[in-house]
Amino acid sequence: MNRFLLRRTATTLVTLFGIVTVVFFLVRVLPGDAAVLRAGPYADAQRLAEVRAQYGLDRPLLEQYGSYLAGVVHGDLGTSTVSSGSVTYELMGRMPASLEIGLYAVLLACLIGIPVGVLAASREGGWADRVVRVLAAAGSAMALFWLGLLLIYFLFYRLGWFPGPVGRLPTGVDPPPTVTGLYTVDALIQGRVDVAWQAARALMLPVLTLVIVLVAPILKMVRGSMIEVLGTDYVRTAKAMGLPRREVLFRDGLRNAMLPVITAIGIVFGYMLGGNIIVETLFSWPGVGRYANQAIKNHDLDALQGFVIFVGVLYVLLNVVIDICYGVLDPRIRLGRRSN
Amino acid sequence: MNRRIHRAPLRSTVCVALIATSLAACSAAADQQKAAGTGGAANKDAKLNVALGSDVDLLDPHMFRTDAAYVVTANVYEPLLRQKYAEKSGVLEGQTEVGPGLAESWEVSPDGKKAVFHLRKDAKFADGTPVTSADVAYTFKRAMLGPGYITALLPFVGVSKPEQIQAPDPQTFILTPSFKSPLFERFLTFQVFGAISEKAAKAHSTTADPWATAWLKDSVTSSGAYQVKELSRGQQTVLEPNPGYYDAAKVKNGGITLKNVPDPDQRALLLRSGDIDVADSLPPRLVSQLKNDPSLTVNRIPSSRITYLGMNNTVAPLNDKLIRQAISYAIPYQAIIDKVQFGYASMAKGPVPPAMKSAAGEEYWKYNTNADKARELLKQAGKTRVSTQLAVREAQPQDTEAAVFIQEALRQVGIDVQIQKLPDATYYKRLNEHSLPMFLHDWFSWGEDPFFQMGFLLKSKAFTNYANYANPEFDALLEKGTFELDQAKRDDLSKQAQKIAIDDAPWAFLYSSDYLVVSRKGVSGVTRPFDQTLRFEYLTKTG
Numbered sequence A: 001m002n003r004f005l006l007r008r009t010a011t012t013l014v015t016l017f018g019i020v021t022v023v024f025f026l027v028r029v030l031p032g033d034a035a036v037l038r039a040g041p042y043a044d045a046q047r048l049a050e051v052r053a054q055y056g057l058d059r060p061l062l063e064q065y066g067s068y069l070a071g072v073v074h075g076d077l078g079t080s081t082v083s084s085g086s087v088t089y090e091l092m093g094r095m096p097a098s099l100e101i102g103l104y105a106v107l108l109a110c111l112i113g114i115p116v117g118v119l120a121a122s123r124e125g126g127w128a129d130r131v132v133r134v135l136a137a138a139g140s141a142m143a144l145f146w147l148g149l150l151l152i153y154f155l156f157y158r159l160g161w162f163p164g165p166v167g168r169l170p171t172g173v174d175p176p177p178t179v180t181g182l183y184t185v186d187a188l189i190q191g192r193v194d195v196a197w198q199a200a201r202a203l204m205l206p207v208l209t210l211v212i213v214l215v216a217p218i219l220k221m222v223r224g225s226m227i228e229v230l231g232t233d234y235v236r237t238a239k240a241m242g243l244p245r246r247e248v249l250f251r252d253g254l255r256n257a258m259l260p261v262i263t264a265i266g267i268v269f270g271y272m273l274g275g276n277i278i279v280e281t282l283f284s285w286p287g288v289g290r291y292a293n294q295a296i297k298n299h300d301l302d303a304l305q306g307f308v309i310f311v312g313v314l315y316v317l318l319n320v321v322i323d324i325c326y327g328v329l330d331p332r333i334r335l336g337r338r339s340n
Numbered sequence B: 001m002n003r004r005i006h007r008a009p010l011r012s013t014v015c016v017a018l019i020a021t022s023l024a025a026c027s028a029a030a031d032q033q034k035a036a037g038t039g040g041a042a043n044k045d046a047k048l049n050v051a052l053g054s055d056v057d058l059l060d061p062h063m064f065r066t067d068a069a070y071v072v073t074a075n076v077y078e079p080l081l082r083q084k085y086a087e088k089s090g091v092l093e094g095q096t097e098v099g100p101g102l103a104e105s106w107e108v109s110p111d112g113k114k115a116v117f118h119l120r121k122d123a124k125f126a127d128g129t130p131v132t133s134a135d136v137a138y139t140f141k142r143a144m145l146g147p148g149y150i151t152a153l154l155p156f157v158g159v160s161k162p163e164q165i166q167a168p169d170p171q172t173f174i175l176t177p178s179f180k181s182p183l184f185e186r187f188l189t190f191q192v193f194g195a196i197s198e199k200a201a202k203a204h205s206t207t208a209d210p211w212a213t214a215w216l217k218d219s220v221t222s223s224g225a226y227q228v229k230e231l232s233r234g235q236q237t238v239l240e241p242n243p244g245y246y247d248a249a250k251v252k253n254g255g256i257t258l259k260n261v262p263d264p265d266q267r268a269l270l271l272r273s274g275d276i277d278v279a280d281s282l283p284p285r286l287v288s289q290l291k292n293d294p295s296l297t298v299n300r301i302p303s304s305r306i307t308y309l310g311m312n313n314t315v316a317p318l319n320d321k322l323i324r325q326a327i328s329y330a331i332p333y334q335a336i337i338d339k340v341q342f343g344y345a346s347m348a349k350g351p352v353p354p355a356m357k358s359a360a361g362e363e364y365w366k367y368n369t370n371a372d373k374a375r376e377l378l379k380q381a382g383k384t385r386v387s388t389q390l391a392v393r394e395a396q397p398q399d400t401e402a403a404v405f406i407q408e409a410l411r412q413v414g415i416d417v418q419i420q421k422l423p424d425a426t427y428y429k430r431l432n433e434h435s436l437p438m439f440l441h442d443w444f445s446w447g448e449d450p451f452f453q454m455g456f457l458l459k460s461k462a463f464t465n466y467a468n469y470a471n472p473e474f475d476a477l478l479e480k481g482t483f484e485l486d487q488a489k490r491d492d493l494s495k496q497a498q499k500i501a502i503d504d505a506p507w508a509f510l511y512s513s514d515y516l517v518v519s520r521k522g523v524s525g526v527t528r529p530f531d532q533t534l535r536f537e538y539l540t541k542t543g
Helices: A002-029 A034-039 A045-054 A061-073 A087-122 A127-141 A144-158 A183-189 A193-230 A233-240 A245-274 A277-282 A288-297 A301-329 B005-021 B027-031 B067-076 B133-145 B198-203 B264-273 B284-290 B321-330 B333-339 B371-380 B397-413 B424-432 B450-457 B472-482 B487-504
Strands: B047-052 B081-088 B091-100 B103-108 B115-119 B165-169 B172-175 B226-232 B236-241 B255-260 B296-301 B306-311 B345-347 B386-393 B415-422 B438-443 B507-513 B515-520 B540-542
Touching: A002 A061, A002 A301, A034 A045, A087 A127, A087 A193, A087 A245, A087 A277, A087 A288, A087 A301, A127 A193, A144 A193, A144 A277, A144 B264, A183 A193, A193 A245, A193 A277, A233 A245, A245 A288, A245 A301, A277 A288, A288 A301, B047 B067, B047 B264, B067 B226, B067 B236, B067 B255, B091 B103, B091 B296, B115 B133, B133 B165, B133 B172, B133 B198, B226 B255, B264 B284, B264 B515, B284 B296, B284 B515, B306 B321, B321 B371, B321 B397, B321 B415, B321 B507, B333 B345, B333 B397, B333 B507, B371 B397, B386 B397, B386 B424, B397 B415, B397 B438, B415 B424, B424 B438, B438 B450, B450 B472, B450 B487, B472 B487
Parallel strands: B047 B255, B386 B415, B386 B438
Antiparallel strands: B081 B091, B103 B115, B115 B172, B165 B172, B226 B236, B236 B255, B296 B515, B306 B438, B306 B507, B345 B507
């Protein structure tokens, strides 16, 4: 396992290096002069030169690349053109909001999607399976923004069951002191059950929106994978030996069916953390996706570059975690030991 | 509608220039206004929620770029002079006169080269320290020498060297401009010259950062009506009344929470549900739906914002005046106003829209939609068919809609237009290079002064003369009028210039969109200052 981790880390570093390089040079070929943007359109030549010097924009491109790379190694993703703040700091400040919404959505989607998928697979072709398949198709056919609009309109505006899309807490409620950055958790640490409840209420609609859409792929993946596994010899053997149905389904079936599912969950989770622009915009959620969206709108290439690298790192790390989960779930791929 | 972030820097600078017209004073005048509430007494302790489409980037009044940051800084930094307001259709509209702000009185010498301001003694920062002329001088020097993009502003009124800024004693502030400018007083109402606490700023400056930019981007020692209680970027900014404010008794509410709600549909929904009291930057499409909701009020005032079809006067075939006139005749103005702006706009009829002083469109306008006339002009130009391209910003859907109306109308008279939807970065890059053949654009002059409007947009060689219009006769009139101090003569010069510009048709003057703010019933005190950025001190609600 250690050797596996070591090797995995090495390839990860190469991947990250590639991401940083590609993103850096890609951003340089986009239109727009960073110095003009920083200095404002009325700046004269002297002011532009000052700005260029201050941000090192007058140095050769390779030199700029070198110092950017050095910065990234130290966790510094550069300085935002618009806010003049550290991109790393701004992204980390917004990460918990995305994490909170993504964590709950993925968790709930798994809690619903996995058992329902198993159920559908175990009764393949039966009525339960048919209902599940229709629901899954509906879920994956639903456009996220449309679903979000519908839910806001009916559940907030018409029925008033949920609070409006104004972000993480209602007006007048102060956020709990930051420990994890997840409001629900921090509030509980503080013993403020009321604040935790308010934060949870604000989470409900966006999480519900995401869950409806996320359940579909997880469920379909579990179902498909389970059907395949349930048709294998070892499951037939287990059944023949008279093992209880539940044990066959969940121990022999699900565990083996989980490999592709874990991959799917990992990708979905990465998307939740980085690319969740639609839901974050609809619900005025101050997350990472909206940061990127604003960076695009403001033509803030430094922020955008930081964001792309940040998400790249996130995906790479998620993949490492997924690989490790593979090993845990399936001893045959306990990597490193056998790969020679 | 250009309430868009990356226009903001432009706006600020321009403003300076344009500022020209407005002014400050506010409190006294507006106090006499009756609250326009519907039943029930206005509640001085009411806290109101206002939804903004943009987010605060920096609170530094010399470096911010977004509309939301503009709103916050405009309400926390108190300028020397303030604009006066008068009620019009339920909205407090900014007047051209100025009144006292931090300066309770002031004198300007007849030649305009010395202005003495007497500061009030009771003005305090939120931390309790008095606002003195040293703070004001620090602010002006920071604006002039500091790191922001507004360094270009002060020269517009003849102040370009630190020696021209003096603070001989704590209550006296003196400016010695190098020439007399009709814009001078209006200029001083700009929030970018609102007093920053010198003591607080200096306590947070370092050798590498002598103007405390790192501190001022997140912190405010307020000299104005409000102070910032909470700033959560991406979520909300909470403003509470500044207890040290000299006019605190006149602040009509107990605080404002600015919610950042990026999606306009959600802003509309939150208004309807009552979760917020006031929303800005709502597209006309949504406003036309909200006006039927009995719980809401649409506050609407004609604005001098102009939307125009720029025609590059140096690119064939648009370099031919007859062809530009033909296009001007062919445009379906009313259809665009009705279908794209949902009626929340009026004909611009020239470079100086009707809401701006000395607008002369009614006199000289001739381009009422007339396809036959357009064909005739095209024939006079010796052409039967011409073609060109029209650039629009991808992020402005209503521009694309208007472009389709224009394309169809022009096609019928023999002008083929290819619409290019460009990403903002590409659009602005090419706009700034003055290389777009035709483009849809809009503009708002802070000070609403016709000379600054025309000087920026149509004077030859002006940086923002994106259509490359050049007419020496027109330029001469602008030069004469800009610093003319006799108002009647100034208006006359302005009209002569407009006459020439309308005839030359450097643009097709499409429409002038209304200033629109939607509020809950019972909310009163919505302002429409010269910069079209909300001031909150008069805002209140019943109950």
